[in-house]
Amino acid sequence: MVNSQLDQSFLAYSHPIRRTIVERLADAGSLTVGEATRDCGVSKPAISRHLKVLEEAGTIVRVIDGRTHRLALRRDGLADAQEWLDRHRRLWERKFGVVEEFLNEQRSRPARGEDAQ
Amino acid sequence: MVNSQLDQSFLAYSHPIRRTIVERLADAGSLTVGEATRDCGVSKPAISRHLKVLEEAGTIVRVIDGRTHRLALRRDGLADAQEWLDRHRRLWERKFGVVEEFLNEQRSRPARGEDAQ
Numbered sequence: 001m002v003n004s005q006l007d008q009s010f011l012a013y014s015h016p017i018r019r020t021i022v023e024r025l026a027d028a029g030s031l032t033v034g035e036a037t038r039d040c041g042v043s044k045p046a047i048s049r050h051l052k053v054l055e056e057a058g059t060i061v062r063v064i065d066g067r068t069h070r071l072a073l074r075r076d077g078l079a080d081a082q083e084w085l086d087r088h089r090r091l092w093e094r095k096f097g098v099v100e101e102f103l104n105e106q107r108s109r110p111a112r113g114e115d116a117q
Numbered sequence: 118m119v120n121s122q123l124d125q126s127f128l129a130y131s132h133p134i135r136r137t138i139v140e141r142l143a144d145a146g147s148l149t150v151g152e153a154t155r156d157c158g159v160s161k162p163a164i165s166r167h168l169k170v171l172e173e174a175g176t177i178v179r180v181i182d183g184r185t186h187r188l189a190l191r192r193d194g195l196a197d198a199q200e201w202l203d204r205h206r207r208l209w210e211r212k213f214g215v216v217e218e219f220l221n222e223q224r225s226r227p228a229r230g231e232d233a234q
Contacts, residue, residue: 007131014127019201026205029212075213078206084136085199088143092190095146100192 005058009081012057017042018050022059022073030072033062122175126198129174134159135167139176139190147189150179 012018017040024036037047051071054060059077063070129135134157141153154164168188171177176194180187 006136007133010127010131013198013202014124014131016124019123022205026209026212073209075217078202078209081130082199082202082206085130085195085202088139089195089199092143092195095143096192 006080006084008053008057009059012053012059013081015050015053017047018054021050021054021071022078025060025071025073030070033069033071036071123197123201125170125174126176129171129176130198132167132170134164135171138167138171138188139195142177142188142190147187150186150188153188 013022017037020040021036024031028035033047033051037051040047042050051060051062055062058074060071061074063072130139134154137157138153141148145152150164150168154168157164159167168177168179172179175191177188178191180189
């Protein structure tokens with residue numbers, strides 16, 4: 001049942017600052033750390049921790065050129081989480097009609113307490 | 118920058134037990150709490166906390182019929198996270214050629230220390 005890669009990927013996307021970094025990299029291709037994290041409103045140590053979470057999840061890669069650190073998304077950086085969601089959403093949408101009917105039926109039934117009156 | 122709905126959705130999928138529950142519901146349509154959480158190997162209070170995270174994220178819905186609690190995925194339960202990943206993965210894939218070229222170029226350059234020798 002354990003799948004730590006997916007755990008890390010989803011955890012990486014669960015914070016708005018980390019999603020902002022991913023959004024900027026998806027839009028720009030490659031950015032310096034300063035560009036990718038501009039105006040995030042948190043301290044440098046906090047930024048470092050967010051970048052570490054994204055690197056450990058395999059979402060981003062960092063290229064160090066002297067004092068310049070450049071970031072980019074990894075080729076398959078978003079793939080595992082997106083494919084998991086896509087697969088289960090498609091499975092689910094095929095079943096939705098049946099489940100909706102069941103839920104409506106349950107909701108329209110009188111509650112057990114009312115049966116007894 | 119804050120988007121607490123997406124925060125909650127991604128956090129919900131970051132644990133293997135919560136993903137197992139979602140997988141079973143996507144596959145079966147609707148299940149009792151017992152069916153959806155069978156063999157997860159954790160205590161009932163832990164199961165309750167996992168279900169609460171999924172309910173608060175808007176991923177699942179619970180219908181209570183007397184003593185039976187049935188669960189189902191919400192119609193758009195997986196949509197927000199999946200659409201965010203899909204959008205940024207597509208943006209990114211359009212740019213990947215350019216970024217790959219940049220990264221290869223950076224990697225093939227001698228490091229700054231070597232320049233000085």
